[in-house]
Amino acid sequence: MNKETESGKTYPDDIKSEGPEKKDIAKAYEKYAKQFTPKPDYFGNCLKAFLVGGLICTASLWYKNMLMDKGIGEEDAAIFVTITLVALAQILTGLGVFDVIAKFAGAGVIVPITGFANSMVAPALEYKKEGPVLGVGPKIFSVAGPVLVCGITSAVIVGIIYWIIGMF
Incomplete structure (x- = not known):
């Protein structure tokens, strides 16, 4: 699931709001972006x-x-x-x-x-x-x-x- 912030933007649950590491953010973003990336034929x-x-x-x-x-x-x-x-x-x-x-x-x-x-x-x-x-x-x-x-x-x-x- 995704979390909604005060600004109304949603982020994956994998991203922790309290001081996340850059690697964790990168992995979470990659996982999130993969959902929307079309698979080439x-x-x-x-x-x-x-x-x-x-x-x-x-x-x-x-x-x-x-x-x-x-x-x-x-x-x-x-x-x-x-x-x-x-x-x-x-x-x-x-x-x-x-x-x-x-x-x-x-x-x-x-x-x-x-x-x-x-x-x-x-x-x-x-x-x-x-x-x-x-x-x-x-x-x-x-x-x-x-x-x-x-x-x-x-x-x-x-x-x-x-x-x-x-x-x-």
Whole structure:
């Protein structure tokens, strides 16, 4: 049961009113909050992510094959598909549609390159009212910047190791 205080707020019985320890309060709050926390549907979430991510990848492969059938080389077609995916994700983010799709599909829409495009456009839109110099410019890489730094650094390290191994 819950106790009602003079202010009208209710607290779990586990919380003692006379000098409770912080650990006791934390445990009591965790137990209380667990009652109201919805249990995620792991299977359903994985299925939605798999289907939407698979749909994006299948459509991309179809588009690449269509471009190759028109006479574009495989490498150029792959680059064109990547540019198209990034542009579509940016447009959908700007229209507010990407977040709706991401809420439904979860990682299925975030893992492909579309997630990278969204991570650059969303902060830019959020800070556009602060102007291009103090808002959009500094914030555009706030999410994607660390990813780029880690990726480029890893590539340089692997390249150096590959170069050293190639010397022997």
